[in-house]
Amino acid sequence: MALTKVLLVVCLAIGTISGFSIPDQMQNTLVSAIRSRARTWVAQEYNQREKFGVMSLGLRPNDSVANAVPLLENQRSVRSLPVNFDSRQKWPYCPSLNQIRDQGCCGSCYAVSTAAAITDRYCIHSGGQKQFTFGATDYLACCTDCLKCDGGYVAKTWQYWVDSGFTSEGPYKSGQGCKSYPFGSYCVNDPYPTCSRQCQAGYPLTYSQDVKYGASAYRVMWNENAIMTEIYQNGPVVVQFEVFDDFYQYRSGVYRHVTGTTQGWHAVRVIGWGVENGVKYWLIANSWGARWGDNGFFKYVRGENHLGIEDFVYAGLPKY
Template sequence: MKTTMAELNVALIVIVCAISTGARAIQNPFTDKFINQINSRQNSWKAGRNFPLHTSNKFIKNLAGTIKDAYLPKLPQMKHGDELIGSLPDNFDPRERWPNCPSLNDIRDQGACASCWAFGAVEAMTDRYCIHSNGTKQFHFSAQDLINCCETCGLGCIRGVHTAAWLYWKQVGLVSGGNYKTNDGCKSYKIPPGLNGTSNAPYFKETVDASQCVTTCDSNDIDYSQNKRHGKNAYSIDYNEDQIKLELFKNGPLEGVMAVYTDFLSYKTGVYNQTQGHILGHHAVKILGWGVENGHKYWLVANSWNQHWGDEGFFKILRGVNHCGIEDSVVAGEPIIV
């Protein structure tokens, strides 16, 4: 039986419509069906609702804003001796080792700004400033200052380069600054937080312009130039599980970059293992420690999507297999304590 051209055209239209319908179905990762599929296909982690059902695609894309860059090979590489490897604990949580550093418990909120590259950096810098002062000094490094003023870092709220952030800290320095509307430090964060949870309140759909570098503090009582603190150095960590563990154990949290898939948006507890969905982009995070849960080795990580996301803002991800690329672009540095 011969098929006419008209029939072929109809068939093609049906196929295209079917593909389009399927594409639309996977564009929303917050449906109960998608979440249930994640939980049915693996048992190492649990998915649940972190975002309203109709969160805008533009907001979701802003959650992963790090550009994997060419700076990493140019950074000096930190290599620790292996004499401590055998004595490292099976589980390491820096909040227990350095209890006088409260920033280790902090979860920040980047809001509708693709600034994770900056947040992962200033969060680790803040922790390290306290750790390297033996818990005697606190300095909350400003994400806003880094987003506004680091011209080599990228495009502020559009996308950025995490390695350049550490070089800027060393070469130029950063001022202090609290979270949104806290008025703490020199320059607090100007982008409103996202609205997580089960409410139907809309997310901020537009990116806030954070491109202007202002070299004055929010308060006249603080001098911008005198408030700056610098890094002694900036370096990468060898793509090696033991080297990353040694750096965490000796010097504190560091910044890594992972590929974010749509299933990760619904992470609640357990050891994340990418299960389904499509890639959204690359996301910078603060890696704190490590451990083992139900036989699964993991990295302990702080996110920057506020404390209502995931496990009170934290998550665990498979360790030792470079899952989602989290182990191949790790950077850090030591602070100059003033």
């Protein structure tokens, strides 16, 4: 595959608005179609599910973005990779691996998933001695080459961590961290954050004391074994794939697209892999909150580059 094109990830989000939702009949029809065709996964209907922030696919040829982070070509080999692997089991001292983030009413998956993977890796590479919840808020407010809540580049988000650093973050309106995530799930017209090199009132550290940087950011080779090796050695990675209507209805099993129209591209963090009923899968943490899917996680068919999921894989290493 020639890496001359990089996707502008026009992220997808799931949220609810009081009194408004996808009509039940539309959801019933979609779920019925899935159940008649899907052989490896189970669909369900979600109450008050509403699709928003879903734009047209943003595929833009751009060599400079493709080269925003280097390709990791000299990867250390692993003699034998396990059939099943879960980062949560290998690194149980890193609680962030169990956490599911909620990007709320903002197409910020590229930033939220990257911040989550960075949080995991910061803990993993310190042997659990250092815990820090990296956040997307400061990046979303200050990035000059993203579309904020309308999508952005995963590669440039990782490189921003190296160049400018990420600050700590607390959940929506929690008052925790240098900055709290500004967008909730109920679409109540939350104001967009302004770019400010200051932490919120009451936080004990200054911005410069809180911000932490990456030592490196890179792309992983676009093959199954290289991706597995990277996760096994260094922790979760961020991938992106094309999303169709049926994905919204996922409940359990190994997802494979079976029906519906394209809705855009989505970035997520892969924490492991396995085999279920003879079907190979990636184990993935979504950023739509714990009410979606299997408590926020999902399994996705592995080794087929299904809907482009193995084309662009991003990672990095922390600086202490």
